[in-house]
Amino acid sequence: MATNNAAPAKLAVLIFPGFEPLDVFGPVEIFQTLSTKQLLTLSWISASTLPALDPVSSLIPDDVTLSGKKHTVAVTVVPTHTLAAPPDDIDVLLVPGGLGVWSRGTEPAVDYLRATFPKLKYVLSVCNGAELLARARVLDGRRATTNKALWTRVTTTHAAGGIRWEKMPRWVADGNVWTSGGVSAGTDMALGWVAHVWDEELARKIANVVEYEWRNDPNFDVFAYVW
Amino acid sequence: MATNNAAPAKLAVLIFPGFEPLDVFGPVEIFQTLSTKQLLTLSWISASTLPALDPVSSLIPDDVTLSGKKHTVAVTVVPTHTLAAPPDDIDVLLVPGGLGVWSRGTEPAVDYLRATFPKLKYVLSVCNGAELLARARVLDGRRATTNKALWTRVTTTHAAGGIRWEKMPRWVADGNVWTSGGVSAGTDMALGWVAHVWDEELARKIANVVEYEWRNDPNFDVFAYVW
Numbered sequence: 001m002a003t004n005n006a007a008p009a010k011l012a013v014l015i016f017p018g019f020e021p022l023d024v025f026g027p028v029e030i031f032q033t034l035s036t037k038q039l040l041t042l043s044w045i046s047a048s049t050l051p052a053l054d055p056v057s058s059l060i061p062d063d064v065t066l067s068g069k070k071h072t073v074a075v076t077v078v079p080t081h082t083l084a085a086p087p088d089d090i091d092v093l094l095v096p097g098g099l100g101v102w103s104r105g106t107e108p109a110v111d112y113l114r115a116t117f118p119k120l121k122y123v124l125s126v127c128n129g130a131e132l133l134a135r136a137r138v139l140d141g142r143r144a145t146t147n148k149a150l151w152t153r154v155t156t157t158h159a160a161g162g163i164r165w166e167k168m169p170r171w172v173a174d175g176n177v178w179t180s181g182g183v184s185a186g187t188d189m190a191l192g193w194v195a196h197v198w199d200e201e202l203a204r205k206i207a208n209v210v211e212y213e214w215r216n217d218p219n220f221d222v223f224a225y226v227w
Numbered sequence: 228m229a230t231n232n233a234a235p236a237k238l239a240v241l242i243f244p245g246f247e248p249l250d251v252f253g254p255v256e257i258f259q260t261l262s263t264k265q266l267l268t269l270s271w272i273s274a275s276t277l278p279a280l281d282p283v284s285s286l287i288p289d290d291v292t293l294s295g296k297k298h299t300v301a302v303t304v305v306p307t308h309t310l311a312a313p314p315d316d317i318d319v320l321l322v323p324g325g326l327g328v329w330s331r332g333t334e335p336a337v338d339y340l341r342a343t344f345p346k347l348k349y350v351l352s353v354c355n356g357a358e359l360l361a362r363a364r365v366l367d368g369r370r371a372t373t374n375k376a377l378w379t380r381v382t383t384t385h386a387a388g389g390i391r392w393e394k395m396p397r398w399v400a401d402g403n404v405w406t407s408g409g410v411s412a413g414t415d416m417a418l419g420w421v422a423h424v425w426d427e428e429l430a431r432k433i434a435n436v437v438e439y440e441w442r443n444d445p446n447f448d449v450f451a452y453v454w
Contacts, residue, residue: 011300021259022437025252028302029410032248032285035300042300055282055305058259073238073262073269075255076305078282127438149436182438183256209376210249211354211409211450213442223438 007197008091008121012043012081014109014132017050018060018100021075023126026187027094033206034194043087046079047109053079061103070099083112093120096186097127097147110135124178124193126186133179134158142174147182148227170221181221188215234424235318235348239270239308241336241359244277245287245327248302250353253414254321260433261421270314273306274336280306288330297326310339320347323413324354324374337362351405351420353413360406361385369401374409375454397448408448415442 011031013024031042046056058074060066081087093116100106113136117123125133130146131154133139140161146154148167155165166172171180171189173196180189191214195203207214215221238258240251258269273283285301287293308314320343327333340363344350352360357373358381360366367388373381375394382392393399398407398416400423407416418441422430434441442448 020256021252022256025248025256025302028300029247029249029252032298032300032302035298036296040300044302069263071259071262073255073259073267075252075259075271078303078305148438184437184439208450208453209409210411211375211448211453212411213440213449215440221438222440223435226435226438 007038009039010041010087010090011092011094012045012087012090013094014045014047014096015056015077015079016047016100016106016109017057018064018098018103019056019058019096020098020127020183021058022183023096023098023129023186026184027124027126027190029210030187030190030194030206033209037202043081043090044077044079045081045083045086047083047106047112049105052082052084058098060099061105063104064099064102066099083108086112091121093123095123095125095129095132097129101128101131106132113138120176122176122178122193124189126180126189127182128154130154130179131158133177134161134163137161138177139163142177143172144174144179145169145172145181146179148221148223149182151227167224168221169219170215171218181223185221187212192216192218234265236266237268237314237317238319238321239272239314239317240321241272241274241323242283242304242306243274243327243333243336244284245291245325245330246283246285246323247325247354247410248285249410250323250325250356250413253411254351254353254417256437257414257417257421257433260436264429270308270317271304271306272308272310272313274310274333274339276332279309279311285325287326288332290331291326291329293326310335313339318348320350322350322352322356322359324356328355328358333359340365347403349403349405349420351416353407353416354409355381357381357406358385360404361388361390364388365404366390369404370399371401371406372396372399372408373406375448375450376409378454394451395448396446397442398445400445408450412448414439419443419445
């Protein structure tokens with residue numbers, strides 16, 4: 001396994017009410033396993049209007065209206081930081097999706113992304129977390145992907161800025177901006193990111209430890225056909 | 228989609244310090260999506276020596292000794308119940324693995340499993356969560372599987388009770404006792420369980436919504452060869 005001394009070490013993940021669990025925990029499982037091999041920290045930044053460091057639930061906020069039934073099963077996670085007092089000098093930010101993205105409550109997260117992106121080594125979005133990047137103008141003029149199940153809604157809502165939305169990829173890396181398809185695609189992207197920053201052997205080792213059949217071709221996503 | 232009026236509705240998941248995140252959150256992602264279609268609740272039972280309802284971390288407890296480095300990246304989850312005051316009349320219990328299983332702190336969880344199993348419709352373990360079921364004698368005389376990366380250690384430690392450990396399956400259903408391979412295999416099992424309780428069409432719909440390429444053959448796990 002190669003050691004990359006310039007590798008990113010300070011990771012953070014943005015969480016907000018109505019985040020999609022696997023958008024977060026697929027990549028976090030990869031990061032957790034990576035941290036047995038590489039020096040890493042992970043901060044959990046609460047992007048919510050809750051009091052500081054109050055736990056954040058995956059339940060969808062009331063102001064998001066859906067045609068279908070909202071889920072009743074959920075997870076509640078403890079943040080380590082808030083947008084008001086975020087961690088210093090993070091290298092990498094993971095931005096999950098979820099129907100909570102559509103809440104008015106995510107506006108401060110968009111402001112944070114706009115201000116923080118220039119200082120990041122990498123930003124990684126999963127699913128419609130790409131909508132938060134689009135609103136922060138991070139995707140302007142870039143190639144990007146998002147979840148396939150909500151493809152038309154997301155890409156027509158965020159058609160400004162010359163974003164080059166690509167439906168076929170499982171994930172897209174345009175410079176230091178990585179975007180993945182829906183939910184499970186984030187795990188494949190996280191492993192692809194490990195292969196990019198360190199090497200393919202390390203990514204494969206991690207996939208084997210978590211007994212995950214890594215879809216390691218970024219350019220093909222069967223869900224582009226399903227949806 | 229069929230409606231199954233006798234279907235299990237009250238789910239719970241056991242969490243303890245050093246649980247493996249994806250063991251929990253893969254199946255929970257499936258349950259969360261299922262709860263948009265079916266009436267479901269999910270309780271989070273803290274099996275820890277922490278004060279009641281204190282958050283539970285995936286960091287490995289100090290009394291677990293490993294040859295390798297412990298991970299530094301982790302998630303902290305808020306429980307809804309404790310072993311001392313568990314939810315009433317649950318139908319289904321999810322038992323994750325993780326290296327925290329090897330902590331002395333899991334003994335009360337084993338006692339709880341032994342007492343609660345006879346009242347459950349289903350118990351589902353992921354990875355070496357099967358060790359907790361074995362210690363509770365739930366697997367005595369049954370077919371079962373566990374993670375492949377720790378196969379020899381787990382199956383030789385738990386050789387008593389005539390447990391018929393099977394390495395090749397991705398997951399095993401023996402009556403109402405479901406056991407899966409390591410980490411990611413739990414997601415495949417959870418979808419298989421949805422197909423069993425409701426129907427294959429519903430499981431497939433959920434897999435498509437979370438854009439997950441479901442390995443839907445319980446009898447084959449490529450990680451039986453990898454490890």
